[in-house]
Amino acid sequence: MRVIFILFFLAMLPLTAASQINDFSSSYDSLRSDYRIDGDMFELEQSSRFFDAAFMTPGQSSPFLSAAVFGTYGSKIHQFRTKDIRHVVSALPHIGFSYTFGMQGAQRLVFEYHQVFKGDWVLNTRISNIKSIGYFRNMELGKTDFEATVAKKSDRYGISFTGRTSKLTRAWSGGVIDSSLLEVFAPLTVPVYKSECNSELKYFDLEASGYITWIDNEKYKLGVAHKINVNGENRVFNERDSLAGLYSSIYFDSTSTRDQYQIGRLENLSSIYFDNEHLTYSLGLSSTYWNYRNMNLFRDTMELNVVHDFHYRKKQLLFLHEASLNTIGASQTWSMQNELHYNQKKWSFSLASRIGQKLPALFQRFYSANNTYYSNTNLSLQDYTAHSAEVSYKAGSYDMSAIYLVESNKGIYFFDRSISNWSNQTAFSSSIIQQLYLKSNFTRQKLRWQQQYILTLSNLKKFIVPVHQLQGSIMTRLGLFKAKKLKVTFGLSYSLNSKTNVIPIIENVGVYDLLNVSDETIQNPLFTMGAMLGMEIETFRFYVKFSNMGYFWNSSTWQYIQGVYLPESTIRVGLTWDFWN
Numbered sequence: 001m002r003v004i005f006i007l008f009f010l011a012m013l014p015l016t017a018a019s020q021i022n023d024f025s026s027s028y029d030s031l032r033s034d035y036r037i038d039g040d041m042f043e044l045e046q047s048s049r050f051f052d053a054a055f056m057t058p059g060q061s062s063p064f065l066s067a068a069v070f071g072t073y074g075s076k077i078h079q080f081r082t083k084d085i086r087h088v089v090s091a092l093p094h095i096g097f098s099y100t101f102g103m104q105g106a107q108r109l110v111f112e113y114h115q116v117f118k119g120d121w122v123l124n125t126r127i128s129n130i131k132s133i134g135y136f137r138n139m140e141l142g143k144t145d146f147e148a149t150v151a152k153k154s155d156r157y158g159i160s161f162t163g164r165t166s167k168l169t170r171a172w173s174g175g176v177i178d179s180s181l182l183e184v185f186a187p188l189t190v191p192v193y194k195s196e197c198n199s200e201l202k203y204f205d206l207e208a209s210g211y212i213t214w215i216d217n218e219k220y221k222l223g224v225a226h227k228i229n230v231n232g233e234n235r236v237f238n239e240r241d242s243l244a245g246l247y248s249s250i251y252f253d254s255t256s257t258r259d260q261y262q263i264g265r266l267e268n269l270s271s272i273y274f275d276n277e278h279l280t281y282s283l284g285l286s287s288t289y290w291n292y293r294n295m296n297l298f299r300d301t302m303e304l305n306v307v308h309d310f311h312y313r314k315k316q317l318l319f320l321h322e323a324s325l326n327t328i329g330a331s332q333t334w335s336m337q338n339e340l341h342y343n344q345k346k347w348s349f350s351l352a353s354r355i356g357q358k359l360p361a362l363f364q365r366f367y368s369a370n371n372t373y374y375s376n377t378n379l380s381l382q383d384y385t386a387h388s389a390e391v392s393y394k395a396g397s398y399d400m401s402a403i404y405l406v407e408s409n410k411g412i413y414f415f416d417r418s419i420s421n422w423s424n425q426t427a428f429s430s431s432i433i434q435q436l437y438l439k440s441n442f443t444r445q446k447l448r449w450q451q452q453y454i455l456t457l458s459n460l461k462k463f464i465v466p467v468h469q470l471q472g473s474i475m476t477r478l479g480l481f482k483a484k485k486l487k488v489t490f491g492l493s494y495s496l497n498s499k500t501n502v503i504p505i506i507e508n509v510g511v512y513d514l515l516n517v518s519d520e521t522i523q524n525p526l527f528t529m530g531a532m533l534g535m536e537i538e539t540f541r542f543y544v545k546f547s548n549m550g551y552f553w554n555s556s557t558w559q560y561i562q563g564v565y566l567p568e569s570t571i572r573v574g575l576t577w578d579f580w581n
Contacts, residue, residue, distance in 0.1 A: 036578055042450060069465070070460070094580055101574070110128045127145070128145045162209075171197065172198060183556060187565070199510065211223055261293065264291050265289070266288070287304050303329035305324050306325045385407065398441070412428065448475050475532075476491075477489045488533070501519070503562060530546060530547040539577060
């Protein structure tokens, strides 16, 4: 009852200061008549690419970890973050449907609905469901997401209600016991270390926001905005085995584990904003109440942040600045982000920087479980900086871009299996990462060729992220029959990466075990390909995709995640259909 009372009281607080920029007051995005669910054929091919990885992670098109793994919270395998749900206006009601199915029990279903109702109320919904039994035993994966938003806005006022839920279930196999069996038997028949081990993560996010413009004349706008957000996360880990032989510590039960933690947050963000032809400024306060429940642990606190941002725009120039400073409850953490964009007809230039300090996540501070227990009260702040420069060129049928990124991290907490706790004094706690992205896109008549190269260098002398990564796709499109209404697309995708380390994981904590990456298990470079055939008639599309062709020429014992070996070649079939009324 005490927690419920506090939540109710905080929601009613009449905060009169501000949060970040009132982006909700900006104009809606609009659906074009050529909009298709899951994008064009290039994007459609990529939408289910995560099925190609032996260790599937929905939302990631690459099977390799990104440089973010070295930053704050980066070693956590699955992360849920608040995000802005896009408000989209459709001149006509729109329904989009997408379904993909294939080998390894792969299924992906997506549904979208957009409509504007009487009184200018805008409704957007999106539902997606993903399932797979995986390439090896006990590696089932499931993910369900639901997003919805209802909004109404005008020059004087606006109001929005958004909601999001997500559920991710994963079975953990512990890896294949004997990789030599993969040379003889099908992967799904080879024994694995764990047969009864799984986790379930649930997340919800509810938000109500609105703004009122006090003054609106030819020179400027002055108004207030407020946002209330409630979100929560729940993780459950189950395992049944002879646990004394697997873990050094047993706190509750030696044959069965059920670990669980829950996080709840209530955030109030209020702003006073000023807007004219060239600049927008917002200033104010953000209050957050959170509570954390984990077995017999309960922690809660109140945080207060001062936030502001400044946007300046003139002709081809755009400058963005956002900053936040904690004053109560979070050890004076802070963040600052700056962006500068300059666009011409053919050339565009961008500079960006992101710096700040963060506390460890709640589950890194306190954790009580069957095989792990820690309570970290004397915590240090984690420092991060990231600077990037981008130049883009576009002329006719060809466009290209180059991005240079340098990231520096200091005092980052990683889980140390030897002490069963988090530490910021590890070999990975301080890192400098440099990356170069080269992207190109060539489109001429019936041919399209996209390519991306990533160079990654670091001071860590590990190959957790491949030094060289090359990805590309080539597609050609033909119109058949006299009316040319039936269009056929042929596509070929390819990827090549340099050597990599093998990454262990810690299932019960849900993190990558970077501190135990061995230099003795370096994996050879990997080259693989995929092919796609698609057909399109107006708003209906059908395609067949053949993936992981590299299984025919690469070693079947190649691995990136420890014990999870090279995925088999696989076939998937999919269709999409967009309805406009």
